[in-house]
Amino acid sequence: MDPNHGYGFTPTTHNDTYAAIDPERLNLSGKKVLITGAARGIGREIALSYAKAGASAIGILDLLDSTPVEKELLEAAKAAGRPTPDVASLRVDVTSATSVARAVQILRSKFGSLDVLITNAGYLTPYTSLGDSDPDKWWRSWEVNVKGVYLMTRYFLPLVLKSQDKTIIVLSSVGAHHTMPGVSAYETTKLAVLKINNYLNTEYGSQGLLAYAVAPGGVRTDMANGFPSEFHHLLSDTPQMVADTMTFLTQTRLEWLAGRYVDSRWDMPELLGKKDSIIKGNLLTIQMRV
Structure with missing residues (x-):
């Protein structure tokens, strides 16, 4: 893989x-x-992971009915x-x-407050070149992936800032760092949300807000199955990870x-071990180098 993709x-x-x-x-x-x-998919697994880790309150939002996940969370917490x-x-x-x-x-x-807000909801425009794309479907990616992040952070900021941890995680993608023909809408949205994170930290960091991005890797979800079949072999990462x-x-x-940007496929203890070099080199950020 291209090392510039991290x-x-x-x-x-x-x-x-x-x-x-x-x-x-964890505790x-x-x-x-x-x-x-x-x-469903990655979002469901995130909720289950927090239940297993002992989170005291878990909110699950979706355009679809997520009530079946409630029972799964209670069962996961009990089993753990x-x-x-x-x-x-x-x-x-x-x-x-x-x-x-x-x-x-x-x-x-x-809940009164929120320690962690994770904006996971996403949309993938049907795979097609920009000139052949459906304008409404192309823009739908921006509606969900960018406007959705904006609205969630804009409206939930007061609850996040009332908490102890004050953390926002935005789901990005390795696609933010390369240009794959056919997915112009999706990849540009995943770059845009990295800039939203910059603004969150710049405007609210003095109040204790902490915002960063996590890329899920290649996970075979209903959405990812929209990629052409020749790319499906790349969807080898588990949502649990x-x-x-x-x-x-x-x-x-x-x-x-x-x-900063974190790839979930990285080894987390090794990432933490690189803290000093990351800070010194201002790594894992979007910037122009000249």
Whole structure:
């Protein structure tokens, strides 16, 4: 793989979860978490990972019905020997300010604050060259992947800033760093959200906000199956690995990750071991080099 895509940033890389990030070895007691796109796929696995890690409150938002996931979260927490989490599932359209604002009102009443907000909901435009694309479908990627992140962060910021951890994780993609023909809408949105993270840290870092991006790698989800079949062999990473990576990263506040990009396939202990060189070189950020 092209080293400029960052895949080999740590000597060890993974395709599946591993002992160091096992959520059952972590203690996230007291933390309140909210995940979008949580009815299935990666979002569902993120919620399950937090349940196994002992999160006290878990909000699951999706355009689809996510109530079946509620039972799974309670069962996962019980199997891991954790206290029963307070779970809230809401049907929310992240592209609608009215829908998101309504969700804020409900979760403010139920949770009071949010330690971790994870914007996972996404959309992949059908694979086609830019000149042959359907304008409405092309723009739908920006509606979900960028406007959705904007609305969730804009409306939920007060709840995040009221918490102890004040953390926002935006799902990006390795696609933010390369140009693959046929996915212009998706890849440009995943670059755009990295800039949104910069603004979150710049404008609210003085209030304690910590925002960074995590790329899931190649996970075979319903959305990713929209890629042409010749690329499906690249979809070899498990959603559990992605989920456990985020749970691991949010067990404590890693303030030096502010505004940075993390690939979930990297070995997390090795990443933490590179902290000093990352800070010194201002690595894992979007910038012009001249």
